[in-house]
Amino acid sequence: xxxxxxxxxxxxxxxxxxxxxxxxxxxxxxxxxxxxxxxxxxxxxxxxxxxxxxxxxxxxxxxxxxxxxxxxxxxxxxxxxxxxxxxxxxxxxxxxxxxxxxxxxxxxxxxxxxxxxxxxxxxxxxxxxxxxxxxxxxxxxxxxxxxxxxxxxxxxxxxxxxxxxxxxxxxxxxxxxxxxxxxxxxxxxxxxxxxxxxxxxxxxxxxxxxxxxxxxxxxxxxxxxxxxxxxxxxxxxxxxxxxxxxxxxxxxxxxxxxxxxxxxxxxxxxxxxxxxxxxxxxxxxxxxxxxxxxxxxxxxxxxxxxxxxxxxxxxxxxxxxxxxxxxxxxxxxxxxxxxxxxxxxxxxxxxxxxxxxxxxxxxxxxxxxxxxxxxxxxxxxxxxxxxxxxxxxxxxxxxxxxxxxxxxxxxxxxxxxxxxxxxxxxxxxxxxxxxxxxxxxxxxxxxxxxxxxxxxxxxxxxxxxxxxxxxxxxxxxxxxxxxxxxxxxxxxxxxxxxx
Numbered sequence: 001x002x003x004x005x006x007x008x009x010x011x012x013x014x015x016x017x018x019x020x021x022x023x024x025x026x027x028x029x030x031x032x033x034x035x036x037x038x039x040x041x042x043x044x045x046x047x048x049x050x051x052x053x054x055x056x057x058x059x060x061x062x063x064x065x066x067x068x069x070x071x072x073x074x075x076x077x078x079x080x081x082x083x084x085x086x087x088x089x090x091x092x093x094x095x096x097x098x099x100x101x102x103x104x105x106x107x108x109x110x111x112x113x114x115x116x117x118x119x120x121x122x123x124x125x126x127x128x129x130x131x132x133x134x135x136x137x138x139x140x141x142x143x144x145x146x147x148x149x150x151x152x153x154x155x156x157x158x159x160x161x162x163x164x165x166x167x168x169x170x171x172x173x174x175x176x177x178x179x180x181x182x183x184x185x186x187x188x189x190x191x192x193x194x195x196x197x198x199x200x201x202x203x204x205x206x207x208x209x210x211x212x213x214x215x216x217x218x219x220x221x222x223x224x225x226x227x228x229x230x231x232x233x234x235x236x237x238x239x240x241x242x243x244x245x246x247x248x249x250x251x252x253x254x255x256x257x258x259x260x261x262x263x264x265x266x267x268x269x270x271x272x273x274x275x276x277x278x279x280x281x282x283x284x285x286x287x288x289x290x291x292x293x294x295x296x297x298x299x300x301x302x303x304x305x306x307x308x309x310x311x312x313x314x315x316x317x318x319x320x321x322x323x324x325x326x327x328x329x330x331x332x333x334x335x336x337x338x339x340x341x342x343x344x345x346x347x348x349x350x351x352x353x354x355x356x357x358x359x360x361x362x363x364x365x366x367x368x369x370x371x372x373x374x375x376x377x378x379x380x381x382x383x384x385x386x387x388x389x390x391x392x393x394x395x396x397x398x399x400x401x402x403x404x405x406x407x408x409x410x411x412x413x414x415x416x417x418x419x420x421x422x423x424x425x426x427x428x429x430x431x432x433x434x435x436x437x438x439x440x441x442x443x444x445x446x447x448x449x450x451x452x453x454x455x456x457x458x459x460x461x462x463x464x465x466x467x468x469x470x471x472x473x474x475x476x477x478x479x480x481x482x483x484x485x486x487x488x489x490x491x492x493x494x495x496x497x498x499x
Contacts, residue, residue, distance in 0.1 A: 003142050005305025006312065009180070013161050013316065016172045020165025027380040030166030031098050031328055032244040037171065042255035044178035045171045045321075046242050047262045050077050050233065051181065052127070052318025053134020054409040056311050059267065060294070061287030063274020067211030069222075071271035076225040078263030080233025085256025088428060090249030092240060094499050100237050100424065101333040106496060107427040108435040109489045115442050117333030119419040120237045124326025125395055126412030127238060131319035132158075132399035134288070135312050141292040142308065151399045154316075159392035162320040163385045167245060170320045177313030184310020188303060189295070190269050196298045197276035211275060224461040227468065232413040235424045238318075238325035323395060327387040335387075410458055418449035418467025422475045430479075431490075437479030445471025 024030045037045070055074045062070030095103060101116040132155050139150035161169050197203050210216040233239055246252035277284075277294040284290050291311060295304050423441045426433040449467030456462060 003305065005302060006138075006142055006309050009309040009312065010157055012176070013173050014157060016176060017161025017164040017169040020161075020169025020172050022165070023168040024165040024381060027384070029168055030381045030384050031324070032241060033167040033171050035096070035245060036247045037245045037251065038247055039251050039255045039258075041171060041175055042242070042246050042251050043258045043262075044175040045245070045317075046081065046239075046256055046259035048174035048178045048181070048314070048317035049238055049242055049321035050081060050259070050263060050318070051266055051314050052322075053131040053315040055263075055266065055318075056181075056185075056270065056314040057134040057137065057288050057291045058130075058409070059270030060274040060277065060291045061289075063271035064277050064284070064290045065274075065287050066217045067207065067275055068214050068268075068271050069216040070274055071214070071267040072217065072222050072225045073229060074267035074270055075264055076229035077233055078260045078267060079226065080230040080260075081239070081256055081263055082260030083230065084234050084239065084243075085253050085260060088234065089243050089246070089252035089256050091428065091497055092243050093246050093249050093252040095496055096244075096499075098241070098244065099329050099332050100235060100240050100420070101329060103240075104423060104427060104438060107489075107493050108423075108433065108438050108485055111435040112423070112438045112442065113333050113337055115439065116420060116423070117329050117337075119415055119442065119446060120329045121326050121334065121391075123412045123416040124237055124322045124329060125391065125398060126415075127236075127322035127409070128319045128326065128395045129398040129402050130409045130412070131315040131322070132395055133402055135315040135319070136399065137288060137292060138308055138312055138315075141296070148400065151396055154312075155319075155392065155396040155399065158316050158319045158323065159389060162323055162392070163388050166324060166381070166384060166388075167241070170317070170324060171245065173320065174317045177317045180306075180313040181310040184307045184313070185266065185269055185273075189299075189307045189310070190273060192303070193273050193276040193280065193294055193298050197279045200272070203272075203276055203279065207275060207278065211278070220461060224464065227461075227464050228410065228413040228417055231417045231421050235420050236325075236416060237329055238322045241325050241328065242321070319395070323388060323392055326395075327384065327391045330391060331384065331387045407458055411453065414449050414453060414458075414463050414467065415446060417464060418471055419446035421445075421468065422471040426475055426479075432479055432484060433475065434479045434482045434485050436482035437475040437477070440478035441471040441475030444474035 023034075028034050051074070055077065059070065059074045062073055064070070092103070095106065097103060097106070099117070100120055101113045104112045104116050132151060135154045136147060136150035139145055139154050140147065143150075145153070161173055165172075194200055194203065198206075204212050215222065243252050243256070246255065273294065274290060277290050281290065281293045281297050284293055292308070295307050299307060419442050422445065423433070423438040426437070426441075445467045448470040449463045452460060452463040452466060
C-alpha cells in the first residue's frame with residue numbers, strides 16, 4: 001500500500017509537469033516562470049528547492065548521530081535564505097537576468113563569465129546529485145530495486161517533468177511538494193515518531209547531555225556549517241534563479257523571509273526525528289538509512305507511504321531546481337558565449353584598420369550579429385530542454401558513484417563559497433572591485449579548496465577557511481593593483497539597480 005501511494009504521487013508530478021509545459025511559451029517562462037510569481041507560490045518554491053535530500057535524509061541522520069545539534073546544517077540553510085531575502089533579494093530581482101555569472105559581467109565587465117559559469121555548473125550538478133542519491137534510497141526501500149535502477153527511474157521522472165515546462169513545471173510541482181512535505185514531516189512523522197519514542201520530555205530525559213544540547217557538535221563544526229551553507233545560500237544559482245521569478249522586490253523579500261523561517265523549523269524537526277530514532281531503531285550504521293528505517297518501524301503502510309512521498313517531494317524539488325540551474329548556467333554562461341566568440345571572429349576582422357568610431361561601430365555590430373546568430377540557432381525553449389536532458393544524464397552518472405548525500409553537498413558548497421562568495425558580495429558592496437580581482441579571487445579560492453579537500457579531507461573545515469581567505473586576498477589585491485571598473489560599466493550597473 002505504501003508503494004501505491006508513492007506511485008500515485010510520482011504520476012501526479014509528471015501530470016503537473018505536463019501542465020507546466022503549456023505555460024512555458026518562451027525563454028522567460030521556461031527559465032524564470034515569466035518573472036511573475038506571487039508571495040504564496042514564491043514561498044513554496046523557495047522552501048522546496050533548498051530542503052532536499054541532505055536537509056531531509058541527511059538532517060535526520062545528523063540528528064541520529066549528533067542529537068539536537070544535528071539541526072545546524074539545515075538551520076544554516078535557513079539563515080542563508082533569511083539574510084539573502086532581507087539584504088540582497090530585492091536588489092537581485094531588479095537585475096532581470098538569468099544567472100549569477102551574468103550579474104558578475106554586468107558589474108565588472110567581460111572576462112569572468114566562463115570561470116564563474118564552470119564553478120556554478122559544478123555546484124548545480126552536485127546539489128542535484130545529493131537529492132538523486134537520497135531519493136534512490138527511498139526507491140530501493142519501497143520497490144526493492146537495486147541502486148542502478150533506483151537512480152535511473154527516479155532520475156528519469158525528475159528529468160521528464162523538469163524538461164516539459166522548465167521553471168513553470170518546477171514551480172507547480174514544488175508548491176505541491178511543499179504542501180506534502182509540510183503535512184508529512186510536521187503533522188504526521190514528527191508527532192508519531194516522538195510518541196513512539198515516549199514523548200519529548202522522556203526523550204530529553206533519557207538521552208545523554210551531548211545529544212540534547214543545541215551546541216553538542218561544538219562551535220567549530222557549527223561555524224563550518226554557517227560558512228559553507230549560510231554563505232552558499234547567498235550566492236547559489238538555484239536560489240538566485242528563484243529570486244528572479246518573483247513578481248516584485250517585495251515578494252522576493254517577504255516571501256523569502258517566510259521560506260527561511262520555515263527552514264529553521266524544518267531543521268529542528270529533522271533533528272528531533274533523528275533523536276527519537278535512536279530509541280526506536282538503535283544500532284543503524286549508515287546515517288542515511290535512518291529515515292526509511294524509522295518510518296518502517298513507526299507507521300502503518302498508508303501513513304508510511306505518505307511520509308515517504310513527503311521525503312521524495314523534498315528531494316525531487318531540489319533535484320529539479322538544481323538541474324534547471326545547472327543547465328541554465330551551462331548554456332547561458334559557457335556554451336553560448338563560446339559560440340558567440342566563434343561567430344565574432346570573421347566579421348571583426350573586416351573592421352581592422354578602419355579606426356576610431358567606425359571600428360567601434362563595427363565591433364558593436366559584430367556583437368549584435370553574434371548574439372542574433374546564437375539566438376537563431378533554434379527554438380530557445382527546445383534548446384533549453386536539450387541542455388537540461390544532457391546535464392540530467394550527467395547527474396544520474398554522478399549519483400551512481402557518489403555514496404553520501406552530505407559528502408556531495410559539502411563538495412558543492414565548498415566550491416561555491418570559496419570560488420564565488422567574495423567576488424559576488426564584493427560586486428554588491430565594494431565599489432573598487434575589478435574584473436582582475438574577480439578572476440584572482442575565483443581561481444585562488446577554488447584551487448585552494450580543491451587541494452585541501454584532496455590532501456586533507458572532504459569534511460575538513462580548513463578547506464573553506466583557507467579557500468575563503470585565498471579568495472579574499474586575491475580579490476582585494478587584484479582589484480587594488482588594477483584599473484578601476486570603467487565609468488560606463490558602473491553607470492549601466494547603477495541604472496539597472498535603480499529600475
